[in-house]
Amino acid sequence: MRNVKLTIEYLGTNYYGWQILPGKPTVAGKITEVVEKILNHPVKLTGASRTDAGVHALGQVANFKTEKDIPLYKIQLALNGLLPPDIKIVNVEEVPLDFDARRSAQGKRYRYRVFNRKVPSPFEYKRAWFLPYELDFDAMEEAKKYLIGTYDFTSFSKADKRKQVNPVRTVNAIEILKKGDVVEFVFFGKSFLRHMVRVMTAVLVEVGKGRLRPEDVEFIREKRDRTFAPFLAPPDGLYLEKVYYGDYPY
Structure with missing residues (x-):
């Protein structure tokens, strides 16, 4: 075998x-x-x-x-x-025969791409989330601190009615990068709840727009209620970038 x-x-x-x-x-x-x-x-x-x-x-x-x-x-x-x-x-x-792609994984890295200029690009269509708004990077950097660590992330996930899922997850690191017209949100963690990366990205973008304060992210997190974070970034910008086996940096 x-x-x-x-x-x-x-x-x-x-x-x-x-x-x-x-x-x-x-x-x-x-x-x-x-x-x-x-x-x-x-x-x-x-x-x-x-x-x-x-x-x-x-x-x-x-x-x-x-x-x-x-x-x-x-x-x-x-x-x-x-x-x-x-x-x-x-x-x-x-x-080895005991290797399992899901169970053997030590960590994952997801990258969310935002195309951030006033005019959309056909080359980024369905490859990134188009946002024509100015974003406050200092505010987003402050807000991300409330998402790093081990918490109950119920507010940032889609409830799965088919089964009971432990909502406690550990986010090891978040990077926010500006590359020309592209803003990238990079998330490191062992596992994520359904829609969790997309909701976290959307909440950080709301902070960047000035619609939420950085400290509001902690409030949303502690409420443990999805209705307090009714935001969801579209799937187009999300990439599973790497699965770690024995080389996870955290």
Whole structure:
């Protein structure tokens, strides 16, 4: 038995997220379909992160098991030859049998891109959140301090009625970067609640616009109530950038 690890890039615009959904195009569904075609047997594809509809990835990780002895480079060539142009496998490697893309992960890095000028760009369409407003970076830097640490992030997540989820998460670091017309919010943490990165980004943007004060972020956090943060950044600007295994910096 072999355990094969994939590192994947994709544009999520045309998909209903990562997780397989019957009758709907998803990233995991498309990759599973192609892997099974190559190996000629069913596989269980485990992904490190269940990205939402429209969210992109530069470093999604997944694994599957097989008894076939096809060389790894041939698996990668076949996958990239059969997958659509918006999903590509950038690396294939064999890993120990106990490796699990989700459970073995030590941390994740998400990057949210905001295109910040008065006129939108066709090259950033569905790749970033267009915001034509001036942003106060000092205020956002002050506000992010209330999001770093271990807290109950109920106010910053979408409730999942299907199961009980522990709302306590640890955000190890947040970076706010200005690169020309692009503002990037970079989040480091072991795991995040559903919509958590997008809500945190939207709240920081509200601070940057002057509609919230930095200290309001602490108030929202402590309320542990989603209605106090009725903001959600669109999925277009969010990228799962890296999943860490043994090299997490925090």
